[in-house]
Amino acid sequence: MYKILVSDAISDTGLTALYEHPNFAVDKKPGLPPEELKGIIGEYDALIVRSQTQVTEDILENADNLRVIARAGVGVDNIDIQAATKKGIIVINAPGANTISAAELTMAMMLSLARNIPAAHASTSEGKWERNKFKGVEMYEKTLGVIGMGKIGTEVANRALSFGMNILGYDPYLTEDRAHQMGISKASLDEIAQEADFITVHTPLIKETKGLINDEYLAKTKPGVRIINCARGGIIDENALVRALNSGQVAGAAIDVFETEPASNTELLEHPHVVVTPHLGASTVEAQEKVAHEVSEEIIDIFETQSIRHAVNMPQISGETQKKLQPYIDLAEQMGILAIQLLKQAPERVEISYAGEIAMESTDLLTRNILKGILTHHLGDTVNLINAHHLLKDQGVASNVSKNPKSKGFASYIEVTLHRGDNKANIGATILNGYGARIVKMNDYRVDVRPESNLLYIKHHDIPGMIGRVGSTLGDYDINIGTMQVGRADIGGEAIMVLTLDKKAEGDVLVGLKALKGLEDAQYLELPNEKVAVPN
Ligand SMILES: NC(=O)C1=CN([C@@H]2O[C@H](COP(=O)(O)OP(=O)(O)OC[C@H]3O[C@@H](n4cnc5c(N)ncnc54)[C@H](O)[C@@H]3O)[C@@H](O)[C@H]2O)C=CC1
Numbered sequence: 001m002y003k004i005l006v007s008d009a010i011s012d013t014g015l016t017a018l019y020e021h022p023n024f025a026v027d028k029k030p031g032l033p034p035e036e037l038k039g040i041i042g043e044y045d046a047l048i049v050r051s052q053t054q055v056t057e058d059i060l061e062n063a064d065n066l067r068v069i070a071r072a073g074v075g076v077d078n079i080d081i082q083a084a085t086k087k088g089i090i091v092i093n094a095p096g097a098n099t100i101s102a103a104e105l106t107m108a109m110m111l112s113l114a115r116n117i118p119a120a121h122a123s124t125s126e127g128k129w130e131r132n133k134f135k136g137v138e139m140y141e142k143t144l145g146v147i148g149m150g151k152i153g154t155e156v157a158n159r160a161l162s163f164g165m166n167i168l169g170y171d172p173y174l175t176e177d178r179a180h181q182m183g184i185s186k187a188s189l190d191e192i193a194q195e196a197d198f199i200t201v202h203t204p205l206i207k208e209t210k211g212l213i214n215d216e217y218l219a220k221t222k223p224g225v226r227i228i229n230c231a232r233g234g235i236i237d238e239n240a241l242v243r244a245l246n247s248g249q250v251a252g253a254a255i256d257v258f259e260t261e262p263a264s265n266t267e268l269l270e271h272p273h274v275v276v277t278p279h280l281g282a283s284t285v286e287a288q289e290k291v292a293h294e295v296s297e298e299i300i301d302i303f304e305t306q307s308i309r310h311a312v313n314m315p316q317i318s319g320e321t322q323k324k325l326q327p328y329i330d331l332a333e334q335m336g337i338l339a340i341q342l343l344k345q346a347p348e349r350v351e352i353s354y355a356g357e358i359a360m361e362s363t364d365l366l367t368r369n370i371l372k373g374i375l376t377h378h379l380g381d382t383v384n385l386i387n388a389h390h391l392l393k394d395q396g397v398a399s400n401v402s403k404n405p406k407s408k409g410f411a412s413y414i415e416v417t418l419h420r421g422d423n424k425a426n427i428g429a430t431i432l433n434g435y436g437a438r439i440v441k442m443n444d445y446r447v448d449v450r451p452e453s454n455l456l457y458i459k460h461h462d463i464p465g466m467i468g469r470v471g472s473t474l475g476d477y478d479i480n481i482g483t484m485q486v487g488r489a490d491i492g493g494e495a496i497m498v499l500t501l502d503k504k505a506e507g508d509v510l511v512g513l514k515a516l517k518g519l520e521d522a523q524y525l526e527l528p529n530e531k532v533a534v535p536n
């Protein structure tokens with residue numbers, strides 16, 4: 001039974017799939033103080049949060065069983081992603097599930113600003129009738145600058161177009177073509193400052209966007225501009241905004257999100273030209289059901305079928321790429337497991353190369369599988385696909401991944417080389433159409449070996465009788481040989497044998513083999529059964 005903790009107010013309807021699933025037990029404890037959360041987090045396999053719970057490194061220190069942190073929403077800035085990644089915890093979110101609600105709130109905020117609705121409401125409900133005080137402006141034919149043309153920015157732009165506004169969009173990913181198709185103009189931040197009557201921000205809060213709208217930027221804006229932030233507190237510097245509101249440079253601001261939440265900047269909150277809401281962008285029945293439903297379904301999939309769709313700390317790959325990579329996923333981990341056994345010690349440097357068709361795909365998932373295979377040998381079960389890169393760096397191991405779309409004799413080919421001082425071990429592998437996975441290179445020798453559970457790697461001199469002596473020694477220990485491959489550099493020179501065996505060959509067997517005339521080294525290489533495909 002997997003234990004799920006829900007530590008923010010999340011829609012029960014959206015959580016139905018988890019409540020009804022026999023393998024999941026859900027504890028709902030919204031509003032837990034951090035120290036209480038830290039005290040109980042160790043009992044849980046997954047944590048579901050909105051934006052209130054701060055999932056800090058300190059809390060994660062105790063999260064020994066946690067495999068998933070699910071953000072029922074978009075922004076993950078309340079989660080210490082790095083700390084989660086280090087611990088191998090998958091962080092997922094629900095992108096898109098609250099897009100429409102956030103875009104609709106943005107439009108409501110813009111209209112409220114243009115027509116002074118909140119202040120007019122407050123005055124009228126007090127019994128006043130101040131028709132002259134609340135003269136507004138039309139949005140029709142005004143220019144709206146949208147900073148961040150992702151999902152929400154795009155929906156806002158579409159809605160604003162129907163109000164007859166001219167839209168200037170800024171986003172590093174916005175192309176002229178897409179802007180043209182949408183009926184908007186691609187603009188720079190400075191062009192937005194100079195021309196926009198309304199500016200709305202829809203970026204995540206990241207290093208590049210923190211304080212994006214600051215004193216310097218506000219000084220460049222059109223006097224009387226109106227500014228909206230329904231994305232994240234901190235994208236607009238609150239104190240700079242207050243200064244610009246006081247000077248009249250900014251005519252009004254509508255703010256849903258704050259530098260600290262609950263909001264406490266009274267100069268901003270009480271300013272007469274400011275409209276504020278308590279982070280309500282996603283607070284609709286529909287958005288809350290959708291975000292909870294999406295993360296519930298994904299948590300079930302992760303635990304039941306290991307399929308991850310929206311991980312923030314894992315490479316995102318399309319279904320089509322996933323299909324192409326699928327046959328290589330287990331092979332990649334096997335290559336790591338074999339390479340580290342061949343090296344017999346921890347590597348100082350890992351080199352991974354992809355050649356042929358596979359080099360044209362996004363291969364980070366395969367690299368993570370290779371690294372997992374390598375690192376698990378010394379670090380055990382703490383290694384997973386999430387933390388593999390981190391752990392490698394933590395261990396001070398250098399790495400290099402190269403890609404060459406030119407084929408190396410196979411449609412796709414992967415090679416892993418581990419170095420430590422002058423020692424090196426390498427494994428090259430491919431998938432042969434119709435035949436499955438094959439190891440085709442071992443320590444620079446060409447071989448053709450199916451990755452099976454029990455492998456024996458022998459280094460010997462290329463002298464007559466070697467194969468017979470190895471075969472009869474294994475026979476003495478009742479070990480049946482499945483396949484045998486021999487590779488040599490030169491006639492009479494150094495050679496290798498790679499055998500697949502029906503059982504393990506350890507201890508005395510290896511001692512017996514190493515005592516054979518002409519045999520330099522014998523190494524038993526093991527692949528975990530669950531990682532080995534049924535022989536075809
Ligand atoms: N107020 C609320 O309750 C809600 C707030 N949000 C916030 O809205 C923001 C946007 O959400 P989505 O549109 O779903 O995300 P998205 O990922 O679809 O779009 C974000 C866009 O920002 C762009 N961007 C990144 N850096 C930029 C920069 N320096 N300048 C300009 N653009 C930049 C990206 O290229 C991307 O296109 C997020 O911060 C999210 O947390 C989302 C939902 C509800």
Ligand SMILES: O=C(O)CCC(=O)C(=O)O
Nearest residue numbers: 050051073074075282283
């Ligand atoms: O959960 C919420 O209400 C906040 C939504 C939000 O800010 C987000 O999804 O980024």
